[in-house]
Amino acid sequence: MRIDLAQAKTCRAMRAAVTGLCLLVLFAGAGWAEGEDEGWSGEVAASFTAQTGTVDTLAGELDAKTERNWEKDVAAVRLNGAFGQSRDRNDNPSDDVTTQNSQSLFGDYRHLFTERFLWRANTEVSRDPTQDREVRFRLATGPGYRFWEGGRPKKQFFEASVGLGYRYELFDGNAGINLDTGLFDGEKNGYDSQFADAIAAFEYRNLFFDGAMEWTHTGSIAMPVNDTNAYLGRTEVIIGIPLNEAWSFRTGFLFEYNNNAPDDQNKALTRTTVGLGYKF
Helix, strand or coil, rough: CCCCCHHHHHHHHHHHHHHHHHHHHHHHHHHHHCCCCCEEEEEEEEEEEEEEECEEEEEEEEEEEEEEECCEEEEEEEEEEEEEEECCCCCCCCCEEEEEEEEEEEEEEEEECCCCEEEEEEEEEEHHHHEEEEEEEEEEEEEEEEECCCCCCCCCEEEEEEEEEEEEEEECCCCEEEECCCCCCCCCCEEEEEEEEEEEEEEEEEEEEECCCEEEEEEEEEHHHHCHCEEEEEEEEEEECCCCCEEEEEEEEEEEEECCCCCCCCCCEEEEEEEEEEEC
């Protein structure tokens, strides 16, 4: 479907509204939780890469997460942004190629009914113009089960969940929206999609070598019941090595596959980062 100026502006307004709504739900949910309140804690991590040679490359990522724990409830908010550019020294400087440009906001809330059974809800608002994705909004909820819990329950556990969700995605057709005319700068038209997803997810956290390594592995698969070809899979590993109580060496690997992406785009996204994290 062709997207005009009004629709483009509506999309931008929707992103701002959904972002505010996600934060409102999470913070309001924090007020409903019962039991001992341990307050907010979190970590901010940054990575930076620069390379010169025949091709100059500059890339960086900022990842921030905050989490609040009660006796039976956990609320978390995560903000992630990545940007990168490269330029062939033989080309015109104005022909810089953007290799990364993504921003994501995640919200997560779970309630433990018992030591094993839980209920989980999560949401995402994100964009990635390098894949022609103007916006993605996801909301999912469903039951889960904690299969294993270690000596430090908040840092050592393995749990899995299933549920149902809603997903909206808007792609610009690999041409970009011209906000002056409301039309695309090319022959291809953008499209938007809505899905009712069946979702399976897991989260694994553990400490190795007497706490000298913090391991977090998450993964999810969303299979639309109204279009099974538009599935979305994501998995991420984050490893932290504490340097002291506040600072840590941090490395991560992200893999995402979106079969709903345009045919002329790479449907797989991979990102490896190395940097420093600061806990608060």
